[in-house]
Amino acid sequence: MPTPTIVSIETLLVDLPTIRAHQLAMTVMQKQTLVIVRLRASDGIEGLGEATTIGGLAYGEESPEGMKLAIDTYLAPALVGQDAGNVNAALHRLDKVARGNRCAKSALETALLDAQGKRLGVPVSALLGGHVRDALPVLWTLASGDTARDIDEAQALLAAGRHDTFKLKIGRRAIADDVRHVASIKTALGERARVTVDVNQAWNEADAAGAIARLEAAGVDLIEQPIARENRAGMARLAARFVVPIMADEAVATPEDALELARLGAADVLALKIAKSGGLHGVLRCAAVGDAAGMALYGGTMLEGSIGSVASAHAFRALPTMAWGTELFGPLLLKDDIVANPPRYEDFAMHVPAGPGLGLMLDEDKLAFYSRKG
Ligand code: MUC
Ligand code: MG
The missing domain is CATH 3.20.20.120 (Enolase-like C-terminal domain)
Structure with a gap:
């Protein structure tokens, strides 16, 4: 079987309202923005990842918009064409391309692990x-x-x-x-x-x-x-x-x-x-x-x-x-x-749901509805 490679990495900004205002020392949240990663491999398997911050830049140094930019511009191009099943090699490459940016890297690692778990038919925790x-x-x-x-x-x-x-x-x-x-x-x-x-x-x-x-x-x-x-x-x-x-x-x-x-x-x-x-x-x-x-x-x-x-x-x-x-x-x-x-x-x-990888199924309609347009 040929080694599956990473074919594409798509990022989406998804804005979801909170059930009530969430008050923290540094901000009040009325919504949360998820940076959703969809990583597709040459064997047809898709891995999902997510990164967030708390109140935009109020909590840390990465914002959702910044994470999307870092992934689209620097991190994803470093991964496309690489072995989709070699998570350690992928992470090493990411660390060479970009310092820090740990939230963005976490979303990508999650997507790689989700895909590899689905490929092998085991949950992500088994890979750990x-x-x-x-x-x-x-x-x-x-x-x-x-x-x-x-x-x-x-x-x-x-x-x-x-x-x-x-x-x-x-x-x-x-x-x-x-x-x-x-x-x-x-x-x-x-x-x-x-x-x-x-x-x-x-x-x-x-x-x-x-x-x-x-x-x-x-x-x-x-x-x-x-x-x-x-x-x-x-x-x-x-x-x-x-x-x-x-x-x-x-x-x-x-x-x-x-x-x-x-x-x-x-x-x-x-x-x-x-x-x-x-x-x-x-x-x-x-x-x-x-x-x-x-x-x-x-x-x-x-x-x-x-x-x-x-x-x-x-x-x-x-x-x-x-x-x-x-x-x-x-x-x-x-x-x-x-x-x-x-x-x-x-x-x-x-x-957590049972099943390979993260065990999660996207609701495509909801994803499209809440994704930021433009
Ligand atoms: C934090 O600083 O721990 C975790 C729970 C919560 O309400 O806010 C976060 C952030
Ligand atoms: Mg805390």
Whole structure:
């Protein structure tokens, strides 16, 4: 059988509305833009990939439009004509053509793995050495900006058996208001739910120290990225000062970041995201460093739709330890989906579809409807 080669790579910008406003320290999201990759190989197999960011450029250095441009102009031309089944060689080529651009590379790696899984008749996790768990615990983010509405949302999701851990996005308002908001939600939910907070780097170190003391007293279980990602020494001081664990999110993308955080003792927990790490192999390398250093792991999201979330799940399912579960709820935050068989959410967990590759089928009508024209 001749070696299948990559024939074409198409990118689409897909705008999907969110079910409600999603308020984070740095932006308010009313929609999410997915960069969808369709990679076609000479054996007729198509691989799907996805990349996102959070609030355009508000979160990181790559925007959806920039990712599309980087793929169309630089990354796709480097892959066309190459062996479609050799993922490592393809990734190596991409790293030679472009530095960084890890979200875009993650979408391409996902598409290559999806295609190769379909080719071999195995799920993506099998290409990563196999899965250790079937379903992944998944939390929900409360971010409507309204305390009473957040409590109602959490109570309903607890009662439905969908989520028993809630992450609150704070850092947008005055600290006193944020602490009051979090404490009210924790009091309403009590021992029935774990409550974590994500500050998205909004505080300075002194403010963080005061706020974390109050959040710890209110029963919060985890503090995510309280201060600027560059201030690793500050994170180390906060991690040493408090019992409540400090999680690095924006501060960790690469294995080198994980190593440096470990060396400084700057995080108790690492938020892993395929988008930050340039793909599934990259995120597993990051995880290995964190795990070896005794840091706990958490499966993070870039608020991807079904394709990116299922790709992330295949990587996270391959990890032997995942002490803090995941936040792969992205498809539930979106009003609609471009796949016909999205992941299932029940029993407080995410269940990925069975089948080769990612196991997902595109809904071509929805894809056409939500794709940005022109
Ligand atoms: C982040 O910074 O963790 C994850 C969940 C959510 O609501 O926002 C993201 C981003
Ligand atoms: Mg975060």
